Amino acid sequence: MTCLKCGAESGFVDNEPEPIETWALRHTALNTDHRQFRLTTEWFLRVDPAPGNPLHDQEKENAP
Numbered sequence: 001m002t003c004l005k006c007g008a009e010s011g012f013v014d015n016e017p018e019p020i021e022t023w024a025l026r027h028t029a030l031n032t033d034h035r036q037f038r039l040t041t042e043w044f045l046r047v048d049p050a051p052g053n054p055l056h057d058q059e060k061e062n063a064p
């Protein structure tokens, strides 16, 4: 989370919104005119070959 007024950052969290919400509330409490924030997120995706794709069976054979 980044404060749009001063650029202060909350730090990273892993799938838990409470720490950054608390940080934003505290930041506004300490700086009463800092009330807008930007939340930056990351999504991780994985693509696996579907059945019928030659890589599907090949990777299945090589799996531990």
Ligand SMILES: [Zn+2]
Pocket: 003, 004, 005, 006, 007, 008, 027, 031, 034
């Ligand atoms: Zn700020």
